[in-house]
Amino acid sequence: MTRTLLVTGGGGVGKTTVAAALGVTAAKAGMRTLVVTVDPAQRLATALGLAGLGHEPEPHADLENLWVAMLDSGASWRAVAERHAAPDVAERLARNEFFLAAAEHFPASQAYAAADQAATYAQAKAWDLVVVDTPPSGGGIDFFTAPAQMADLVxxxxxxxxxxxxxxxxxxxxxxxxxxxxxxxxxxxxxxxxxxxxxxxxxxxxxxDGVAQRGREIERVLKDASILVVTTTNPAPLHEAIRFYRTLPDLASTPKAVVFNRSLPDSWADPPKRLRADVREIVDRWSAETVRQRDFRDEFSARYGATVVSIPLTPRPPTDLEGLAELAVSASGMPWADLGIGFSQ
Amino acid sequence: MAGTRLFLVSGKGGTGKSAVSAALALRAQRQGDRVLAMEIGEEGSLASHFATTPLAFEPREVRPGLHAMKVSRPDALLEYLSLQLRLPGVGRFGGRIARAFDALATAAPAVREIITIGKVYWEVRSGRWDTVVVDAPPTGQIGSYLRAPQSIKELVPTGRIRGQAESMAGTLSDPEITRLVLVTVPEEVPTAETEETLAWLDREKVVPPPRVVVNRVLPVLEVATRPTGVAGEMVDLHQSLVAEQQIWLDRLPGDVQLPYLFGVYTPAEVAANLSDGMEAVL
Structure with missing residues (x-):
């Protein structure tokens, strides 16, 4: 059976990196794993072997059991026309300026494409685990509502x-x-x-009729999927994370955990008192930031009863497979068993 | 007395676009301007940066001389139809018309954007404000908003909206009126997105050359000798982060830099802190 893991969260929190790190870990544990990404940063794309690849899943050159695919947001609209319309209508649609504009501008377009592809890969039964980096539109909620929105529009x-x-x-x-x-x-x-x-x-x-039926299939896959919410303690992404905890139980399942990326170690909250003035300049800043992070994390966990995972802040995001594997190891509190990923520290 | 100035603030999601918008509005208010801060889109956090309740379509005074509002498309459309076009029947059919157009906006390119950017345009033209600050959509969508008047001119051969599109395009491209502010942070993806946006703007020339604001810049702090223990870990991280951010600062235009705020809890404190650095943008 294929398990699906949806990695959600606001923009700029390192969601794609976390999704990739989970995928690398699962592949190393022997699971046939597909990572589906949306528009990864240059260095991460290189690490995943995505440079120059198309949109179909491709096996990674350097890691057995790992496949990688990049989302093609225009593809779903073309697929809607090709799959569900008569040939002459499909041809007319493909040339229609409004069809092309809707594919590009319909707010849930990219989300629908991601959900459709996630469901396709989950149904293919070719992988043990499909990890999906979800697009940020609508604060990430669009991904879960897109099938219904699409059916509504059509x-x-x-x-x-x-x-x-x-x-x-x-x-x-x-x-x-x-x-x-x-x-x-x-x-x-x-x-x-x-x-x-x-x-x-x-x-x-x-x-x-075709789109509505497909929408119900997609929704079934999303409902069965495990969900991780990635955030930082910055106000905007934290606000998105809160929205997920409020909204997702109605749309899919309750998230397995909230991942606080770029966390500072708790030991920094209480630094030595006697320090040279030049050192104090730095220490005062980072300990104040550590205390703020800890307060935000504690409040979130208390209010939503969430499993909290912390991934430490590093000077630069991982740029190769080793770095991604290390990032997964450095995550404290990750519910590996609950996610169905065999992992021993 | 110079006319109204318009600041459109955009940037990649998560870079602090709303905080910078609020800071800019607060700075203009402090120098005595009559200011309108406008929020576009459903997910805005402008209200939290003024420590006020959710914004409405009707401007509300959140500080003396500083009003804030949210542009919701159905409201903007109804106002447009009744006030600007003076169309009969809008009162009676108002709700239905707004919903129909809202649905139409999903399929017809530029219609959604022209209604929203049109509201901004009317406020700038109203003469009620010295400074209008717009917390605009993120860089991924800003192109379709800025280009909306052009797109309408290309798509709509007739109709009253076309004539107004000409005037809107003129306001947006007037360097005496409009300034686009692009907010970014010194990291890989935001830097790449800023470069793409700058290249697009350079090609399309729909607004005057933008001002880039680099947010969350860590201070360069020298340490004579590295301490041991926890303090040493903090010094190491700080110095590595400063070295990493320099890579992206070197690639970004260095128009304005705003400091990383350590241990600041609320959005209102963030905006108040950042407003000191806004002189260079105004």
């Missing part, structure tokens, strides 16, 4: 609003002048734009 919510009624036929263009909403839209945007958008939506509507 299903004609927009069409109903524009036409003010049930599913329209093409003749609606000729009756348009009768509807106040459309009169206003005409004045503001010009009739040509509205006509082209509606045509696109009518084409997209034909994919609804």
């Amino acid at each position: 299903g004609g919510r927009l069409l109903r609003w524009i036409t003010g009624g049930p599913l329209p036929g093409r003749r609606f263009f000729y009756e348009r002048a009768a509807r106040p909403i459309l009169r206003i839209a005409d004045t503001v945007l010009g009739s040509d734009l509205l006509e082209r958008v509606t045509e696109f939506l009518l084409d997209l509507r034909t994919t609804y």
